[in-house]
Amino acid sequence: MIRLHTFPASLKGTPNxxxxxxxxxxALRLAGVQHEVWYEMDPSNGPKxxxxxIEMEGERIGDSTLILYRLKEKLGVDxxxxxxxxxxxxxxxxxxLVEERLxxxxxxxxxxDDANWPVVRRALFGGxxxxxxxIVPSGARKSVRAALHAQGVERHSPEEIYDLGARDLSALSILLGEKDFFFGDKPTLADVSVFACLVNIIGPDLASPLKEAALGHDNLVRHTERMGELHAAKRQRRKIELTLAA
Ligand SMILES: N[C@@H](CCC(=O)N[C@@H](CS)C(=O)NCC(=O)O)C(=O)O
Structure with a gap:
């Protein structure tokens, strides 16, 4: 059984x-990969x-993309x-685009963004x-700021940063068009990746120009809802299977 180590679902409005x-x-749910979820608070427990x-066959593997490459290689998950x-x-x-920029x-x-930090701080560190x-939230904020500075985004003005995000969202909206999913009627990894980011932009009760930009694209909002339903439905199915098997 694959063991998935993730943060707990601590922010209302998003699965994670x-x-x-x-x-x-x-991705695991949509591909029907049996797994158990272990909640972690400390990312430094991971190999990266x-x-x-994840833990699989005694090995710990880090990075969502590298994990999916490995699952494809080992189990044919694609x-x-x-x-x-x-x-x-x-x-x-x-x-x-979604994972390296947006x-x-x-x-x-x-x-x-000072408008959102108090809510985020309470959700992630409130306990x-x-x-x-x-000590912990201010240290974490400091290291995220340093990472954003090293990456380059934090060197721009807030207006420039949110404009960059809005342009990424427009490009995604144009690529999606009127389709249910990016490549037709079945979700692929692109849909999974976009959903995971968009549900985090749109879902939580956090206002920002990024959220406003996302809400301005009806097709992206509908895509997020559609993927959210699939995400929830797959969990129910797995639970029912487990109950029947018990
Ligand atoms: N490229 C990685 C990114 C993972 C990532 O950035 N995880 C964040 C949480 S969203 C993290 O654990 N950050 C802790 C840190 O950087 O110290 C992946 O796809 O898994």
């Missing part, structure tokens, strides 16, 4: 406050110092099966006792 944890769990990671080579390349590029704008909106309740 980490888009990468949400991505991997959604980040969450999510949500992009059926796509032609051009579509596979497009799916790859959509994932990279994710940074999302992180900025939560961790650096801590003093003095950890002061």
């Amino acid at each position: 406050p980490s888009q990468f944890c949400a991505k991997l769990e959604t 110092g980040k969450l999510p990671f 949500l992009d099966r059926g796509l032609d080579e051009t579509e596979k390349a497009q799916s790859h590029m959509i994932q990279r 994710s940074w704008v999302l992180a900025y909106s939560r961790w650096i 801590m006792r003093f003095p950890l309740s002061v």
Whole structure:
């Protein structure tokens, strides 16, 4: 059995406050991969110092993308099966846009934007006792700021950062068009990756220009709802199977 290590679902409105944890769990559910979920609070427990990671056959594997490559290699798990080579390349590029750029704008909106930080801080660190309740969140915020600075996003003005995010969202909206999913009537990895990011932008009760931009694209909102229903339905099915088997 694969053991998935993720953050707990601590932020109302999203299945997981980490888009990468949400991505991997959604991919496992959609592909019907049996797994058990272990909640972690400390990313440094992972082999790459980040969450999510999995344990499989005694090995700990980190990074949502590398994990999915490994599951394809070992178990034949492939949500992009059926796509032609051009579509596979497009799916790859959509994932990279969402995970290597839009994710940074999302992180900025939560961790650096003063309008949202108090809510995020309460959701992620609210259970801590003093003095950890002061030390841990401010240390975490400092390291996210340093990461955003090293990546480059944090060097821009807030207006520029949110404009970059809005342009990414417009591109995604145009690519999706009127289709149910990016490549037709079946969700692929591109849909999973976009859902995991968009549900984190739209779902939580956090206002930002990024959320406003996302809500301005009806097709992206409908896509997030559609994927959210699939995510929830797959969990119910798995629960019923477990109950019947018991
Ligand atoms: N490329 C990684 C990104 C994972 C990632 O950035 N995880 C964040 C949570 S969203 C994390 O664990 N950060 C802790 C840290 O950087 O110290 C993946 O796809 O899994």
